[in-house]
Amino acid sequence: MTPPLLPEPLRALRDAWLAAVRAPRRRAMIAAACLAITVAMLVARVGTTRGRLGAAAILAACAAVGIALRFFERRVFQDPARTIERVAGRVEPELAARAIRALSLLRPEAARGASEELARLHLEKTLAALPREGVTRGATRLGFFLGALALGFAATNIAACASNPWGVVEGFDILIARGGVAPLGMAWLSEPQIRARPPDYLHQDERRVHPYEDVELPRGTLLTVRGTPVHSGRRLLLTDGTAEVPFVDDGTGQVVAxxxxxxxxxxxxxxxxxxxxxxESQETAIESIPDRAPTVVLEGAPKRIVLAGEEDASEIPIHYEATDDHGLREVHLVMRAAAREERRVLARLDGETKSDRGGYNLRASDPFIKKSHAPIEIRVEAKDNDPITGPKWGASEAITIVPPDVGEPEARRLAAFLRLRDALVDALAWRLGHAVPTDPKERREFLDKEARLDDDGNELLDTTLATSYAGVRVSGRLAAMLRGRMRKVKEAVANQARSPSTAAHAAVVKATERIVLVVDAMIQGQGLKDTRDVAKELADVADDLAVGGTLAQKPQEKKRGEQRMDAAVMVLEGGGRSMRRLGSLGRDLGEIVEMDLLRVARARGNGDLSHTVLAAHDLAARLRQPDPSFGARGGRPSHAGGESGGGRGASGADQDGEGSDVDQAFNEAAQDLERLAAEHAGHVGKVEQALAGGSSDEDLKALSEEAKKHAQKVRDAARPLPTVGGGSDSWTSKGAAAREHAEQMARALEQGNAADAVQSGRNATAALEEAKRAAARERWGRFGTESGASEKTIDEAKKNLEAELKWAEEKLDELRKKAAQRAGPELREHGDTEGKLAERAREIGKKGRDQEMPQSALEALRGAEEAAREAANALKQGDAERGLQRQREAQQKLEQAREALGEGEGEGERGDDGDRALSQDHTEIPKADAHKGPEEFRKRVIKGLGQPSGGRLKDAVKRYAEGLLR
Structure with missing residues (x-):
């Protein structure tokens, strides 16, 4: 039979033992658990994966031990034998062993042949024999030991926490962290301070930022975070979640990042x-304000300008205003056409100017526009001064320029001359068919008709010459010749009006016939020239067509090649149409372009790109030989292909005639004038060299010693002026220019070069005048709030500079007088040469009157002749200063005469080189013994640098020459 679980005497002993042991044991277990938790938290505080795993393992082990002890104790006190061993085994081992044996008698295998009642009675007596007091005494000793153990655990725990009070909390926070970030925030800095210093280029003061508040700051601001650590020994960082900046000790007990x-x-x-x-639980949100790109406003943009439209678009005004929130560096005009781009600097600024406005006059004859066949985008772009992320460009809206077809401007110009010729022919036909009437009334009507025809012809001529044909104008020389011929007609009509007669009417008819012949010859010659120019330009387009066909044969470049071919075909089609309006040669070549484009289209349609390329090359080769396919007499051999036959080509412009003779005579007179202007300019330089050579070394040395003192006075006078301008139209910009001129004056004085010193001094005073006007404008523009200190500075500097300039002018006069006395014989020779040049000017003027030169050119030639004669007389008399002055005046008049003849035709023709005729004069080829080597070149450069020079470019010329020597 089975004994009861715990007999009553044993249950009483157990309760007595537990009463003495339970409380100390609980305290010991709690203290041990707290110590284990503390140790686990301190291990987790290491922050590494291994440390956190170790802490978790300690906690798990602690929990496992507690559960195991609980389970073991329950099993012990459910078993009577183990209960006897636990409560009395150490106090009364013999009695405990006897009780365990007595307990074993109740087992079924031991109870066979024995009385169960006797066994129970024996067990009760044995259990009663166990001393209760002894069991209680043993339990008390065990409780004392457990209490002491609990006290030790608690003391150790307290000591660990005292040495690192926040360590356990930090360890717990780290233990439950996710993604490397602890979930519970803590305060790390007391009284934190944040100072924000904007980038230097903004010129803003440092400011204070309130921690833990939202704030907006410029990009590039340097934030300084400072505070006192709440807990020492921690590695503190400033982070945005991605980057980290460590705090460092600043030596005052605080940390800074x-x-x-x-x-x-x-x-x-x-x-x-x-x-x-x-x-930390709180954060400081900072919004970065980037330096915005400049804002550029282009007046009228966006818009589209068609150069071949009815409206005159010869000049395209570009007016812009660029602004930036901090400062501008540069403003560019940007032109883009397909893959081509060109940038032109409109303004260079100091980086402090926040706004700039200006303009640019873009001509339709601009080389970039002339070379572009695709639409052109015109923008104004401005660059700011951002050193943080790099300068940024801001662009305006675009003005799109649609260029005309190749040859369209020339065709329009030729059509205008055809209309002019038709009107002149109609006027000539009327004059040939009408004689001077004898009846007074009819005579008045006749003269009124003549006057109207003359006025209409002059008006049509002026319109023809003044109109811009999609960027192309009539050349200046041709316009001068036509106006001269028309002036002859006007004079003949005026003579007829004063004294009507058959002879006077015949003179009108003759003058009209001559201008008709001239215009007709010009039409033929201009048509031929324009056709050849357009043909050569289209030849380049045909080459581009061939290149596109070659690219299209490569699979990876097929799309690009097709686009290139389409663009080239479009240009060739338009050019061919325009060319057919340029006369007989133009019709011939225009038809060839049309036929070859059909060959190209047929080959492309069949997918035969090889033959497409071949046809394009054939067309380019033919256009580079722009001669008639079938010509007449007097022409050059034709280079026509098989499709256009052979023969020799000529043009109507090559034939002889009165119009061609007039043109040739006019060109000869213009070339004579050009040669005279060049020779006279060289002669002026020789006179200047003669005067420079007349100065003695003693005079220059004496001047140099005295000039050094005045050079220092010039620098002192210019020292208050600004060194850098704040904008192209500000007084500081003008003042900086005046200071630069003053510095040049000082350097020239130190070198003993009085002429350069005087010129630089005059430039400096002129710049100060402009600076004073600009300062006055700025003062009034700010409603008079300025004190006028800038104007006082300018006045003081100007007063001192004018005194030094007066001294330099006096010294220069003295030097020139002495030089003129020494160079007297040489000056007389130069006077004779000047007289001969004056005679040549008179002869050219006489020839020009016969060839109908413009009145402005004739007047300029007359003035040049008079000035040259006065210069010759002054040089012969030894008055070098007056002679040189009159020489320069004569040279200026010669240049005016050249301009009146349209020497710089500029936009009259297509191409970069203009329409300036090449000189037909014989050019001397130097002999072998005339060769001058590098050493001779160095000597000439050094000699030239030693001579006085003037003008705005003298410093640039000097630097260039010195660079040649290096």
Whole structure:
């Protein structure tokens, strides 16, 4: 039979033992658990993965031990034998062993042949024999030991926490961290301060930022975070969640970290423990304000300008205004056409100017526009001064320029001359068919008709010459010749009106016939020239067509090649149409372009790109030989292909006739004038060299010693002026220019070069005048709030500079007088030469009157002749100063005469080189013994540098010459 679980005497002993042991044992277990938790938290505080795993293992082990002890104790007190061993085994081992044997008698295998009642009675007596007091005494000793153990655990725990009070909390926070960030925030800095210093280029003061508040700051601001650590020994960092900046000790008990602001961030202070951070609970949100790109407003943009439209678009005004929030560096005019781009600097600024406005006059004859066949985008772009992320460009809206077809401007110009010729022919036909009437009334009507025809012809001529044909104008020389011929007609009509007669009417008819012949010859010659120019331009387009066909044969370049071919075909089609309006040669070549484009289209349609390329090359080769396919007499051999037959080509412009003779005589007179202007300019230089050579070394040395003192006075006078301008139209810009001129004057004085010193001094005073006007405008523009200090500075500098300039002018006069006395014989020779040049000017003027030169050119020649004669007389008399002055005046008049004849035709023709005729004069080829080597070249450069020079470009010329010597 089975004994009861715990007999009553044993249950009483157990309760007595537990009463003495339970409380100390619980305290010991709690103290041990707390110590284990503390140790686990301190291990987790390391922050590494291994440390956190170790802490978790300690906690798990602690929990497992507690559960195991609980389970073991329950099993012990459910078994009577183990209960006897636990409560009395150490106090009364013999009695405990006897009780266990007595207990064993109740087992079924031991109860066979024995009385169960006797066994129970024996067990009760044995259990009653166990001393209760002894069991209680043993339990008390065990409780004391457990209490002492609990006290030790508690003391150890308290000591660990006292040495690192926040360590356990930090360890717990780290233990439950996710993603390397602890979930519970902690305060790491007391009384934190944030100072923000904007980038230097903004010129803003440092400011204070309130921690934990949202704030907006310029990009590039340097943030300085400072504070006192709440807990020492922590590795504190400033982070935005991605980057980290460590705090360092500043030597005053505080820590500091500096954060350069780039993008918008949310900054926190964190403490790093290994791979884990514990952040502060609050953050400072900072919005980064980037330096915006400049804003550029282009007047009238966006808009589209068709150069071949009815409206005159010969000049395209570009007016812009560029602004930036901090400062501008450069403003560019940008022109883009397909893959081509060109940039032109409109303004260079100091980086402080926040606004700039200006303009640019873009001509339709601009080389970039002339070379472009695709639409051109015109923009104004401005660059700011951002050193943080790099300068940024701001662009305006675009003005799109649609260029005309190749040859369209020339065709329009030729059509205008055809209309002019038709009108002149109609006038000539009327004059040939009408004689001077004898009846007074009819005579008045006749003269009124003549006057109207003359006025209409002059008006049509002026319109023809003044009109811009999609960027192309009539050349200046041709316009001068036609106006001269028309002036003859006008004079003949005026003579007829004063004294009507058959002879006077015949003179009108003759003058009209001559201008008709001239215009007709010009039409033929101009048509031929324009056709050849257009043909050569289209030849380049045909080459581009061939290149596109070659690219299209490559699979990876097929689309690009097709686009290139389409663009080239479009240009060739338009050019061919325009060419057919340029006369007989133009019709011939225009038909060839049309036929070859059909060959190209047929080959492309069949997918035969090889033959497409071949046809394009054939067309380019034919256009580069722009001669008639079938010509007449007097022409050059034709280079026509098989499709156009052979023969020799000629043009109507090659034939002889009165119009061609007039043109040739006019060109000869113009070339004579050009040669005279060049020779006279050289002669002026020789006179200047003669005067320079007349100065003695003693005079120059004496001047140099005295001039050095005045050079220092010039620098002192210019020292208050600004060194850098604040804008192209500000007084500081003009003042900086005046200071630069004053510095040049001082250097010239130190070198003993009085002429350069005087010129630079005059430039400096002129710049100061402009600076004073600009300062006055700025003062009034600011409603008179300025004190006028800038104007006082300018006045003082000008007063001192004028005194030094007066001294330099006096010394220069003295030197020139002495030089003229020494160079007297040489000056007389130069006077004779000047007289001969004056005679040549008179002869050219006489020839020009016969060839109908413009009145302005004749007047300029007359003035040049008079000035040259006066210069000759002055040089012969030894008055070098007056002679040189009159020489320069004569040279200026010669240049005016050249301009009146349209020497710089500029936009009269297509191409970069203009329409300036090449000189037909014989050019001397130097002999072998005339060769001058590098040493001779160095001597000539050094000699030239030693001579006085003037003009705005003298410093640039000097630097260039010195560079040649190097």
């Amino acid at each position: 500096r954060w350069p602001l780039a993008e918008s961030v949310k900054l926190r202070v964190v403490a790093r423990f290994g791979q884990t951070v514990i952040p």
